[in-house]
Amino acid sequence: MKALFALVLAIFAVHQSRSFFLLDLYKNCCTPLVYFGNGRAACQPNRLLRACCSVLSYKCNPGYTLTGSPVNICSNKIWTIQHPSCEKENPCLSRRRVCHRNAICTQTFSSYRCDCKDGYSGDGRRNCERTCDRPRPPSEGGLKPDKQEYDDGDTVEFFCNPGYKGFYGRNTAYCRYGFFNSNPPVCLKHDCSPPPSIGNGKMTPSSRLSWAAGHTVTYSCNEGFILVGVAESQCQSGGTYTNSPPQCVETCETPIAPGNGTLMASDTLHWKNGDVATMSCNAGYEMMGQSSSTCTAGNWDPPFSVTCTLMLPVEEGSG
Structure with a gap:
Protein backbone atom coordinates (compact mmCIF):
# COMPACT_ATOMS: atom_id res chain seq x y z
CA MET A 1 0.00 0.00 0.00
CA LYS A 2 2.81 2.33 0.92
CA ALA A 3 4.48 1.53 -2.40
CA LEU A 4 1.35 2.46 -4.34
CA PHE A 5 1.05 5.73 -2.48
CA ALA A 6 4.68 6.55 -3.24
CA LEU A 7 4.11 5.84 -6.94
CA VAL A 8 1.11 8.17 -7.03
CA LEU A 9 3.14 10.90 -5.36
CA ALA A 10 5.96 10.46 -7.90
CA ILE A 11 3.58 10.67 -10.87
CA PHE A 12 2.00 13.81 -9.42
CA ALA A 13 5.42 15.40 -8.95
CA VAL A 14 6.36 14.69 -12.57
CA HIS A 15 3.17 16.24 -13.91
CA GLN A 16 3.58 19.25 -11.67
CA SER A 17 7.19 19.89 -12.74
CA ARG A 18 6.19 19.53 -16.40
CA SER A 19 3.46 22.10 -15.92
CA PHE A 20 5.89 24.55 -14.37
CA PHE A 21 8.33 23.89 -17.26
CA LEU A 22 5.64 24.59 -19.85
CA LEU A 23 4.69 27.77 -18.04
CA ASP A 24 8.33 28.93 -18.26
CA LEU A 25 8.37 28.19 -21.99
CA TYR A 26 5.25 30.19 -22.63
CA LYS A 27 6.80 33.15 -20.86
CA ASN A 28 9.30 33.32 -23.74
CA CYS A 29 6.64 33.30 -26.44
CA CYS A 30 5.88 36.60 -28.19
CA THR A 31 3.47 37.63 -30.90
CA PRO A 32 5.14 37.30 -34.33
CA LEU A 33 5.73 40.49 -36.30
CA VAL A 34 3.09 40.57 -39.05
CA TYR A 35 4.47 43.53 -41.08
CA PHE A 36 8.10 44.59 -41.44
CA GLY A 37 8.35 47.46 -43.97
CA ASN A 38 10.71 46.94 -46.95
CA GLY A 39 11.85 43.63 -45.52
CA ARG A 40 10.79 40.48 -43.70
CA ALA A 41 11.00 39.16 -40.16
CA ALA A 42 11.45 35.40 -39.75
CA CYS A 43 10.28 33.71 -36.55
CA GLN A 44 12.48 31.00 -35.05
CA PRO A 45 10.06 28.76 -33.05
CA ASN A 46 10.97 26.93 -29.87
CA ARG A 47 11.91 23.29 -30.41
CA LEU A 48 9.40 22.09 -27.84
CA LEU A 49 6.58 24.49 -28.70
CA ARG A 50 6.40 24.89 -32.47
CA ALA A 51 3.74 27.61 -32.18
CA CYS A 52 5.93 29.65 -29.89
CA CYS A 53 7.90 32.56 -31.47
CA SER A 54 10.89 33.22 -29.27
CA VAL A 55 13.47 34.71 -31.67
CA LEU A 56 12.98 37.05 -34.63
CA SER A 57 15.58 37.59 -37.38
CA TYR A 58 15.25 40.55 -39.73
CA LYS A 59 16.30 40.95 -43.36
CA CYS A 60 15.77 43.91 -45.71
CA ASN A 61 14.74 43.84 -49.35
CA PRO A 62 17.39 44.60 -52.01
CA GLY A 63 18.23 48.30 -52.14
CA TYR A 64 17.54 48.80 -48.42
CA THR A 65 19.79 48.77 -45.39
CA LEU A 66 18.91 47.45 -41.94
CA THR A 67 19.04 50.05 -39.17
CA GLY A 68 19.16 48.34 -35.79
CA SER A 69 19.84 44.82 -34.54
CA PRO A 70 19.23 41.94 -36.99
CA VAL A 71 18.00 39.68 -34.11
CA ASN A 72 15.34 40.16 -31.39
CA ILE A 73 14.71 37.81 -28.40
CA CYS A 74 11.41 37.34 -26.56
CA SER A 75 11.45 37.63 -22.75
CA ASN A 76 8.38 37.55 -20.54
CA LYS A 77 6.25 37.75 -23.66
CA ILE A 78 7.89 41.04 -24.67
CA TRP A 79 10.46 41.61 -27.40
CA THR A 80 13.57 42.78 -25.63
CA ILE A 81 14.52 45.55 -28.11
CA GLN A 82 12.70 47.84 -30.50
CA HIS A 83 12.15 46.42 -33.93
CA PRO A 84 14.73 47.69 -36.49
CA SER A 85 13.81 49.39 -39.75
CA CYS A 86 14.78 49.04 -43.42
CA GLU A 87 15.98 52.33 -44.85
CA LYS A 88 16.65 52.97 -48.50
CA GLU A 89 20.35 52.54 -49.19
CA ASN A 90 22.37 55.75 -49.58
CA PRO A 91 24.84 55.22 -52.45
CA CYS A 92 26.86 58.14 -51.17
CA LEU A 93 27.72 56.13 -48.04
CA SER A 94 28.64 53.02 -49.97
CA ARG A 95 32.14 51.63 -49.62
CA ARG A 96 32.35 51.66 -53.39
CA ARG A 97 33.02 55.18 -54.59
CA VAL A 98 30.21 56.34 -56.87
CA CYS A 99 31.45 59.91 -57.49
CA HIS A 100 34.80 61.36 -58.45
CA ARG A 101 37.14 62.17 -55.58
CA ASN A 102 36.73 65.89 -56.32
CA ALA A 103 32.92 65.69 -56.34
CA ILE A 104 30.18 65.85 -53.69
CA CYS A 105 27.61 63.02 -53.62
CA THR A 106 24.00 63.94 -52.83
CA GLN A 107 21.26 61.35 -52.36
CA THR A 108 18.06 62.02 -54.31
CA PHE A 109 14.61 60.47 -54.00
CA SER A 110 15.29 57.83 -56.64
CA SER A 111 19.08 57.77 -56.95
CA TYR A 112 22.01 60.13 -56.26
CA ARG A 113 23.76 63.12 -57.83
CA CYS A 114 27.47 63.92 -58.23
CA ASP A 115 28.49 67.59 -58.32
CA CYS A 116 32.08 68.73 -58.78
CA LYS A 117 33.44 70.84 -55.95
CA ASP A 118 34.03 74.56 -56.38
CA GLY A 119 37.03 75.14 -58.61
CA TYR A 120 36.50 71.87 -60.50
CA SER A 121 34.52 70.92 -63.58
CA GLY A 122 33.36 67.66 -65.16
CA ASP A 123 30.49 65.19 -65.06
CA GLY A 124 31.08 64.50 -61.36
CA ARG A 125 31.29 60.75 -61.75
CA ARG A 126 34.21 60.00 -64.05
CA ASN A 127 36.08 63.32 -63.95
CA CYS A 128 36.29 66.52 -61.97
CA GLU A 129 39.34 68.47 -63.04
CA ARG A 130 40.47 71.79 -61.65
CA THR A 131 39.15 74.80 -63.58
CA CYS A 132 41.26 77.70 -64.86
CA ASP A 133 40.86 81.30 -63.74
CA ARG A 134 40.39 83.99 -66.37
CA PRO A 135 43.78 84.55 -68.04
CA ARG A 136 45.28 88.00 -68.29
CA PRO A 137 44.27 89.49 -71.66
CA PRO A 138 47.01 91.01 -73.80
CA SER A 139 47.62 94.73 -73.53
CA GLU A 140 45.79 96.52 -76.35
CA GLY A 141 43.78 93.37 -76.96
CA GLY A 142 41.33 90.88 -75.51
CA LEU A 143 40.26 87.26 -75.37
CA LYS A 144 37.30 85.17 -76.45
CA PRO A 145 35.26 83.68 -75.07
CA ASP A 146 35.73 86.02 -72.13
CA LYS A 147 34.52 84.56 -68.83
CA GLN A 148 35.65 84.37 -65.25
CA GLU A 149 36.23 80.62 -65.15
CA TYR A 150 37.14 78.04 -67.78
CA ASP A 151 36.46 74.32 -67.60
CA ASP A 152 39.22 71.79 -68.05
CA GLY A 153 39.72 71.36 -71.80
CA ASP A 154 38.42 74.81 -72.75
CA THR A 155 40.33 76.88 -75.30
CA VAL A 156 40.66 80.65 -75.20
CA GLU A 157 41.71 82.81 -78.16
CA PHE A 158 43.78 85.97 -77.74
CA PHE A 159 43.49 88.90 -80.15
CA CYS A 160 44.99 92.36 -80.63
CA ASN A 161 43.06 95.54 -81.30
CA PRO A 162 43.08 97.06 -84.82
CA GLY A 163 46.44 98.68 -85.56
CA TYR A 164 48.27 96.25 -83.27
CA LYS A 165 49.95 92.95 -83.92
CA GLY A 166 50.67 90.08 -81.54
CA PHE A 167 54.22 88.89 -80.88
CA TYR A 168 55.92 86.30 -78.66
CA GLY A 169 53.06 84.32 -77.00
CA ARG A 170 50.57 82.13 -78.85
CA ASN A 171 47.19 83.18 -80.20
CA THR A 172 45.39 80.39 -78.30
CA ALA A 173 45.70 78.73 -74.89
CA TYR A 174 44.35 75.42 -73.56
CA CYS A 175 43.06 74.93 -69.99
CA ARG A 176 44.43 71.78 -68.39
CA TYR A 177 44.65 70.81 -64.70
CA GLY A 178 43.93 74.37 -63.57
CA PHE A 179 46.44 76.16 -65.79
CA PHE A 180 46.60 77.52 -69.34
CA ASN A 181 49.40 76.06 -71.44
CA SER A 182 50.64 79.37 -72.92
CA ASN A 183 50.89 83.07 -72.15
CA PRO A 184 49.06 85.79 -74.07
CA PRO A 185 50.96 87.58 -76.84
CA VAL A 186 52.32 91.11 -76.58
CA CYS A 187 50.31 93.48 -78.76
CA LEU A 188 52.50 96.18 -80.33
CA LYS A 189 51.52 99.14 -82.48
CA HIS A 190 51.70 98.00 -86.06
CA ASP A 191 50.71 100.48 -88.79
CA CYS A 192 52.86 99.32 -91.70
CA SER A 193 54.00 96.03 -93.10
CA PRO A 194 57.75 95.42 -92.86
CA PRO A 195 59.57 97.42 -95.57
CA PRO A 196 60.86 95.35 -98.48
CA SER A 197 64.52 94.53 -98.77
CA ILE A 198 66.51 95.55 -101.84
CA GLY A 199 68.91 93.61 -103.99
CA ASN A 200 72.63 94.34 -103.63
CA THR A 251 78.59 100.81 -111.49
CA CYS A 252 81.53 100.89 -113.89
CA GLU A 253 84.96 102.09 -112.95
CA THR A 254 85.80 105.57 -114.17
CA PRO A 255 87.74 105.13 -117.41
CA ILE A 256 91.24 106.59 -117.59
CA ALA A 257 91.76 109.27 -120.19
CA PRO A 258 94.50 108.52 -122.75
CA GLY A 259 97.72 110.39 -122.75
CA ASN A 260 97.37 113.72 -124.53
CA GLY A 261 93.61 113.30 -124.26
CA THR A 262 90.69 113.94 -121.92
CA LEU A 263 87.59 112.15 -120.63
CA MET A 264 84.54 114.21 -121.32
CA ALA A 265 82.23 114.75 -118.26
CA SER A 266 85.09 113.68 -116.01
CA ASP A 267 83.29 115.17 -112.99
CA THR A 268 80.95 112.16 -112.91
CA LEU A 269 81.60 110.22 -109.70
CA HIS A 270 79.63 107.09 -110.55
CA TRP A 271 79.06 105.49 -113.88
CA LYS A 272 75.87 103.48 -113.77
CA ASN A 273 74.41 101.05 -116.20
CA GLY A 274 73.64 102.80 -119.51
CA ASP A 275 75.93 105.77 -119.03
CA VAL A 276 78.18 106.64 -122.01
CA ALA A 277 81.76 107.84 -121.61
CA THR A 278 83.50 109.70 -124.46
CA MET A 279 87.23 110.34 -124.96
CA SER A 280 88.80 113.18 -126.96
CA CYS A 281 92.38 114.04 -127.93
CA ASN A 282 94.16 117.33 -127.39
CA ALA A 283 94.79 119.65 -130.31
CA GLY A 284 97.47 118.32 -132.61
CA TYR A 285 96.74 114.73 -131.67
CA GLU A 286 94.83 112.15 -133.54
CA MET A 287 92.65 109.49 -131.84
CA MET A 288 93.21 105.88 -132.55
CA GLY A 289 90.40 103.51 -131.42
CA GLN A 290 86.74 103.80 -130.32
CA SER A 291 86.06 107.16 -128.72
CA SER A 292 82.85 106.15 -126.84
CA SER A 293 81.79 103.19 -124.69
CA THR A 294 78.64 102.28 -122.68
CA CYS A 295 78.55 101.08 -119.05
CA THR A 296 76.91 97.64 -119.19
CA ALA A 297 76.59 95.36 -116.14
CA GLY A 298 79.67 96.85 -114.51
CA ASN A 299 81.84 96.79 -117.63
CA TRP A 300 82.53 99.18 -120.54
CA ASP A 301 81.20 97.94 -123.84
CA PRO A 302 83.20 98.00 -125.99
CA PRO A 303 86.29 98.10 -123.79
CA PHE A 304 88.25 101.35 -124.03
CA SER A 305 91.41 101.10 -126.14
CA VAL A 306 92.14 104.66 -127.14
CA THR A 307 95.43 106.38 -127.92
CA CYS A 308 96.15 109.92 -128.98
CA THR A 309 99.09 110.16 -131.40
CA LEU A 310 100.82 113.28 -132.56
CA MET A 311 99.79 114.33 -136.01
CA LEU A 312 102.76 114.83 -138.33
CA PRO A 313 102.88 118.17 -140.15
CA VAL A 314 102.10 118.02 -143.81
CA GLU A 315 105.04 119.14 -145.96
CA GLU A 316 104.32 121.84 -148.49
CA GLY A 317 104.35 120.77 -152.06
CA SER A 318 104.11 117.12 -151.22
CA GLY A 319 101.91 115.06 -153.44
Whole structure:
Protein backbone atom coordinates (compact mmCIF):
# COMPACT_ATOMS: atom_id res chain seq x y z
CA MET A 1 0.00 0.00 0.00
CA LYS A 2 2.81 2.33 0.92
CA ALA A 3 4.48 1.53 -2.40
CA LEU A 4 1.35 2.46 -4.34
CA PHE A 5 1.05 5.73 -2.48
CA ALA A 6 4.68 6.55 -3.24
CA LEU A 7 4.11 5.84 -6.94
CA VAL A 8 1.11 8.17 -7.03
CA LEU A 9 3.14 10.90 -5.36
CA ALA A 10 5.96 10.46 -7.90
CA ILE A 11 3.58 10.67 -10.87
CA PHE A 12 2.00 13.81 -9.42
CA ALA A 13 5.42 15.40 -8.95
CA VAL A 14 6.36 14.69 -12.57
CA HIS A 15 3.17 16.24 -13.91
CA GLN A 16 3.58 19.25 -11.67
CA SER A 17 7.19 19.89 -12.74
CA ARG A 18 6.19 19.53 -16.40
CA SER A 19 3.46 22.10 -15.92
CA PHE A 20 5.89 24.55 -14.37
CA PHE A 21 8.33 23.89 -17.26
CA LEU A 22 5.64 24.59 -19.85
CA LEU A 23 4.69 27.77 -18.04
CA ASP A 24 8.33 28.93 -18.26
CA LEU A 25 8.37 28.19 -21.99
CA TYR A 26 5.25 30.19 -22.63
CA LYS A 27 6.80 33.15 -20.86
CA ASN A 28 9.30 33.32 -23.74
CA CYS A 29 6.64 33.30 -26.44
CA CYS A 30 5.88 36.60 -28.19
CA THR A 31 3.47 37.63 -30.90
CA PRO A 32 5.14 37.30 -34.33
CA LEU A 33 5.73 40.49 -36.30
CA VAL A 34 3.09 40.57 -39.05
CA TYR A 35 4.47 43.53 -41.08
CA PHE A 36 8.10 44.59 -41.44
CA GLY A 37 8.35 47.46 -43.97
CA ASN A 38 10.71 46.94 -46.95
CA GLY A 39 11.85 43.63 -45.52
CA ARG A 40 10.79 40.48 -43.70
CA ALA A 41 11.00 39.16 -40.16
CA ALA A 42 11.45 35.40 -39.75
CA CYS A 43 10.28 33.71 -36.55
CA GLN A 44 12.48 31.00 -35.05
CA PRO A 45 10.06 28.76 -33.05
CA ASN A 46 10.97 26.93 -29.87
CA ARG A 47 11.91 23.29 -30.41
CA LEU A 48 9.40 22.09 -27.84
CA LEU A 49 6.58 24.49 -28.70
CA ARG A 50 6.40 24.89 -32.47
CA ALA A 51 3.74 27.61 -32.18
CA CYS A 52 5.93 29.65 -29.89
CA CYS A 53 7.90 32.56 -31.47
CA SER A 54 10.89 33.22 -29.27
CA VAL A 55 13.47 34.71 -31.67
CA LEU A 56 12.98 37.05 -34.63
CA SER A 57 15.58 37.59 -37.38
CA TYR A 58 15.25 40.55 -39.73
CA LYS A 59 16.30 40.95 -43.36
CA CYS A 60 15.77 43.91 -45.71
CA ASN A 61 14.74 43.84 -49.35
CA PRO A 62 17.39 44.60 -52.01
CA GLY A 63 18.23 48.30 -52.14
CA TYR A 64 17.54 48.80 -48.42
CA THR A 65 19.79 48.77 -45.39
CA LEU A 66 18.91 47.45 -41.94
CA THR A 67 19.04 50.05 -39.17
CA GLY A 68 19.16 48.34 -35.79
CA SER A 69 19.84 44.82 -34.54
CA PRO A 70 19.23 41.94 -36.99
CA VAL A 71 18.00 39.68 -34.11
CA ASN A 72 15.34 40.16 -31.39
CA ILE A 73 14.71 37.81 -28.40
CA CYS A 74 11.41 37.34 -26.56
CA SER A 75 11.45 37.63 -22.75
CA ASN A 76 8.38 37.55 -20.54
CA LYS A 77 6.25 37.75 -23.66
CA ILE A 78 7.89 41.04 -24.67
CA TRP A 79 10.46 41.61 -27.40
CA THR A 80 13.57 42.78 -25.63
CA ILE A 81 14.52 45.55 -28.11
CA GLN A 82 12.70 47.84 -30.50
CA HIS A 83 12.15 46.42 -33.93
CA PRO A 84 14.73 47.69 -36.49
CA SER A 85 13.81 49.39 -39.75
CA CYS A 86 14.78 49.04 -43.42
CA GLU A 87 15.98 52.33 -44.85
CA LYS A 88 16.65 52.97 -48.50
CA GLU A 89 20.35 52.54 -49.19
CA ASN A 90 22.37 55.75 -49.58
CA PRO A 91 24.84 55.22 -52.45
CA CYS A 92 26.86 58.14 -51.17
CA LEU A 93 27.72 56.13 -48.04
CA SER A 94 28.64 53.02 -49.97
CA ARG A 95 32.14 51.63 -49.62
CA ARG A 96 32.35 51.66 -53.39
CA ARG A 97 33.02 55.18 -54.59
CA VAL A 98 30.21 56.34 -56.87
CA CYS A 99 31.45 59.91 -57.49
CA HIS A 100 34.80 61.36 -58.45
CA ARG A 101 37.14 62.17 -55.58
CA ASN A 102 36.73 65.89 -56.32
CA ALA A 103 32.92 65.69 -56.34
CA ILE A 104 30.18 65.85 -53.69
CA CYS A 105 27.61 63.02 -53.62
CA THR A 106 24.00 63.94 -52.83
CA GLN A 107 21.26 61.35 -52.36
CA THR A 108 18.06 62.02 -54.31
CA PHE A 109 14.61 60.47 -54.00
CA SER A 110 15.29 57.83 -56.64
CA SER A 111 19.08 57.77 -56.95
CA TYR A 112 22.01 60.13 -56.26
CA ARG A 113 23.76 63.12 -57.83
CA CYS A 114 27.47 63.92 -58.23
CA ASP A 115 28.49 67.59 -58.32
CA CYS A 116 32.08 68.73 -58.78
CA LYS A 117 33.44 70.84 -55.95
CA ASP A 118 34.03 74.56 -56.38
CA GLY A 119 37.03 75.14 -58.61
CA TYR A 120 36.50 71.87 -60.50
CA SER A 121 34.52 70.92 -63.58
CA GLY A 122 33.36 67.66 -65.16
CA ASP A 123 30.49 65.19 -65.06
CA GLY A 124 31.08 64.50 -61.36
CA ARG A 125 31.29 60.75 -61.75
CA ARG A 126 34.21 60.00 -64.05
CA ASN A 127 36.08 63.32 -63.95
CA CYS A 128 36.29 66.52 -61.97
CA GLU A 129 39.34 68.47 -63.04
CA ARG A 130 40.47 71.79 -61.65
CA THR A 131 39.15 74.80 -63.58
CA CYS A 132 41.26 77.70 -64.86
CA ASP A 133 40.86 81.30 -63.74
CA ARG A 134 40.39 83.99 -66.37
CA PRO A 135 43.78 84.55 -68.04
CA ARG A 136 45.28 88.00 -68.29
CA PRO A 137 44.27 89.49 -71.66
CA PRO A 138 47.01 91.01 -73.80
CA SER A 139 47.62 94.73 -73.53
CA GLU A 140 45.79 96.52 -76.35
CA GLY A 141 43.78 93.37 -76.96
CA GLY A 142 41.33 90.88 -75.51
CA LEU A 143 40.26 87.26 -75.37
CA LYS A 144 37.30 85.17 -76.45
CA PRO A 145 35.26 83.68 -75.07
CA ASP A 146 35.73 86.02 -72.13
CA LYS A 147 34.52 84.56 -68.83
CA GLN A 148 35.65 84.37 -65.25
CA GLU A 149 36.23 80.62 -65.15
CA TYR A 150 37.14 78.04 -67.78
CA ASP A 151 36.46 74.32 -67.60
CA ASP A 152 39.22 71.79 -68.05
CA GLY A 153 39.72 71.36 -71.80
CA ASP A 154 38.42 74.81 -72.75
CA THR A 155 40.33 76.88 -75.30
CA VAL A 156 40.66 80.65 -75.20
CA GLU A 157 41.71 82.81 -78.16
CA PHE A 158 43.78 85.97 -77.74
CA PHE A 159 43.49 88.90 -80.15
CA CYS A 160 44.99 92.36 -80.63
CA ASN A 161 43.06 95.54 -81.30
CA PRO A 162 43.08 97.06 -84.82
CA GLY A 163 46.44 98.68 -85.56
CA TYR A 164 48.27 96.25 -83.27
CA LYS A 165 49.95 92.95 -83.92
CA GLY A 166 50.67 90.08 -81.54
CA PHE A 167 54.22 88.89 -80.88
CA TYR A 168 55.92 86.30 -78.66
CA GLY A 169 53.06 84.32 -77.00
CA ARG A 170 50.57 82.13 -78.85
CA ASN A 171 47.19 83.18 -80.20
CA THR A 172 45.39 80.39 -78.30
CA ALA A 173 45.70 78.73 -74.89
CA TYR A 174 44.35 75.42 -73.56
CA CYS A 175 43.06 74.93 -69.99
CA ARG A 176 44.43 71.78 -68.39
CA TYR A 177 44.65 70.81 -64.70
CA GLY A 178 43.93 74.37 -63.57
CA PHE A 179 46.44 76.16 -65.79
CA PHE A 180 46.60 77.52 -69.34
CA ASN A 181 49.40 76.06 -71.44
CA SER A 182 50.64 79.37 -72.92
CA ASN A 183 50.89 83.07 -72.15
CA PRO A 184 49.06 85.79 -74.07
CA PRO A 185 50.96 87.58 -76.84
CA VAL A 186 52.32 91.11 -76.58
CA CYS A 187 50.31 93.48 -78.76
CA LEU A 188 52.50 96.18 -80.33
CA LYS A 189 51.52 99.14 -82.48
CA HIS A 190 51.70 98.00 -86.06
CA ASP A 191 50.71 100.48 -88.79
CA CYS A 192 52.86 99.32 -91.70
CA SER A 193 54.00 96.03 -93.10
CA PRO A 194 57.75 95.42 -92.86
CA PRO A 195 59.57 97.42 -95.57
CA PRO A 196 60.86 95.35 -98.48
CA SER A 197 64.52 94.53 -98.77
CA ILE A 198 66.51 95.55 -101.84
CA GLY A 199 68.91 93.61 -103.99
CA ASN A 200 72.63 94.34 -103.63
CA GLY A 201 71.95 96.49 -100.59
CA LYS A 202 70.70 96.54 -97.02
CA MET A 203 68.30 98.46 -94.80
CA THR A 204 68.70 99.87 -91.32
CA PRO A 205 67.24 98.67 -89.04
CA SER A 206 67.21 95.28 -90.71
CA SER A 207 64.15 94.19 -88.72
CA ARG A 208 61.91 95.17 -85.83
CA LEU A 209 58.91 93.68 -84.10
CA SER A 210 56.48 96.24 -85.44
CA TRP A 211 56.49 99.19 -87.79
CA ALA A 212 54.44 102.03 -86.37
CA ALA A 213 53.84 105.54 -87.66
CA GLY A 214 57.08 107.55 -87.46
CA HIS A 215 59.43 104.59 -87.77
CA THR A 216 62.07 105.17 -90.44
CA VAL A 217 64.07 102.80 -92.61
CA THR A 218 67.32 103.77 -94.38
CA TYR A 219 68.68 101.94 -97.42
CA SER A 220 72.29 101.65 -98.55
CA CYS A 221 74.05 99.72 -101.32
CA ASN A 222 76.90 97.25 -101.33
CA GLU A 223 80.29 98.21 -102.67
CA GLY A 224 80.28 98.50 -106.44
CA PHE A 225 76.65 99.61 -106.56
CA ILE A 226 74.99 103.01 -106.34
CA LEU A 227 71.62 103.87 -104.92
CA VAL A 228 69.00 105.12 -107.34
CA GLY A 229 66.00 106.66 -105.55
CA VAL A 230 65.43 108.00 -102.04
CA ALA A 231 67.51 106.35 -99.35
CA GLU A 232 65.08 107.03 -96.46
CA SER A 233 61.40 106.13 -96.06
CA GLN A 234 59.03 106.62 -93.13
CA CYS A 235 55.96 104.63 -92.01
CA GLN A 236 52.73 106.63 -92.02
CA SER A 237 49.60 106.03 -89.94
CA GLY A 238 47.69 105.02 -93.06
CA GLY A 239 49.92 101.97 -93.48
CA THR A 240 52.10 103.29 -96.33
CA TYR A 241 55.66 104.56 -96.57
CA THR A 242 56.64 108.05 -97.70
CA ASN A 243 58.88 106.72 -100.51
CA SER A 244 59.23 103.66 -102.65
CA PRO A 245 62.27 101.49 -101.97
CA PRO A 246 65.33 102.51 -104.03
CA GLN A 247 67.42 100.33 -106.30
CA CYS A 248 71.08 99.44 -106.10
CA VAL A 249 72.60 99.68 -109.58
CA GLU A 250 75.95 98.21 -110.48
CA THR A 251 78.59 100.81 -111.49
CA CYS A 252 81.53 100.89 -113.89
CA GLU A 253 84.96 102.09 -112.95
CA THR A 254 85.80 105.57 -114.17
CA PRO A 255 87.74 105.13 -117.41
CA ILE A 256 91.24 106.59 -117.59
CA ALA A 257 91.76 109.27 -120.19
CA PRO A 258 94.50 108.52 -122.75
CA GLY A 259 97.72 110.39 -122.75
CA ASN A 260 97.37 113.72 -124.53
CA GLY A 261 93.61 113.30 -124.26
CA THR A 262 90.69 113.94 -121.92
CA LEU A 263 87.59 112.15 -120.63
CA MET A 264 84.54 114.21 -121.32
CA ALA A 265 82.23 114.75 -118.26
CA SER A 266 85.09 113.68 -116.01
CA ASP A 267 83.29 115.17 -112.99
CA THR A 268 80.95 112.16 -112.91
CA LEU A 269 81.60 110.22 -109.70
CA HIS A 270 79.63 107.09 -110.55
CA TRP A 271 79.06 105.49 -113.88
CA LYS A 272 75.87 103.48 -113.77
CA ASN A 273 74.41 101.05 -116.20
CA GLY A 274 73.64 102.80 -119.51
CA ASP A 275 75.93 105.77 -119.03
CA VAL A 276 78.18 106.64 -122.01
CA ALA A 277 81.76 107.84 -121.61
CA THR A 278 83.50 109.70 -124.46
CA MET A 279 87.23 110.34 -124.96
CA SER A 280 88.80 113.18 -126.96
CA CYS A 281 92.38 114.04 -127.93
CA ASN A 282 94.16 117.33 -127.39
CA ALA A 283 94.79 119.65 -130.31
CA GLY A 284 97.47 118.32 -132.61
CA TYR A 285 96.74 114.73 -131.67
CA GLU A 286 94.83 112.15 -133.54
CA MET A 287 92.65 109.49 -131.84
CA MET A 288 93.21 105.88 -132.55
CA GLY A 289 90.40 103.51 -131.42
CA GLN A 290 86.74 103.80 -130.32
CA SER A 291 86.06 107.16 -128.72
CA SER A 292 82.85 106.15 -126.84
CA SER A 293 81.79 103.19 -124.69
CA THR A 294 78.64 102.28 -122.68
CA CYS A 295 78.55 101.08 -119.05
CA THR A 296 76.91 97.64 -119.19
CA ALA A 297 76.59 95.36 -116.14
CA GLY A 298 79.67 96.85 -114.51
CA ASN A 299 81.84 96.79 -117.63
CA TRP A 300 82.53 99.18 -120.54
CA ASP A 301 81.20 97.94 -123.84
CA PRO A 302 83.20 98.00 -125.99
CA PRO A 303 86.29 98.10 -123.79
CA PHE A 304 88.25 101.35 -124.03
CA SER A 305 91.41 101.10 -126.14
CA VAL A 306 92.14 104.66 -127.14
CA THR A 307 95.43 106.38 -127.92
CA CYS A 308 96.15 109.92 -128.98
CA THR A 309 99.09 110.16 -131.40
CA LEU A 310 100.82 113.28 -132.56
CA MET A 311 99.79 114.33 -136.01
CA LEU A 312 102.76 114.83 -138.33
CA PRO A 313 102.88 118.17 -140.15
CA VAL A 314 102.10 118.02 -143.81
CA GLU A 315 105.04 119.14 -145.96
CA GLU A 316 104.32 121.84 -148.49
CA GLY A 317 104.35 120.77 -152.06
CA SER A 318 104.11 117.12 -151.22
CA GLY A 319 101.91 115.06 -153.44
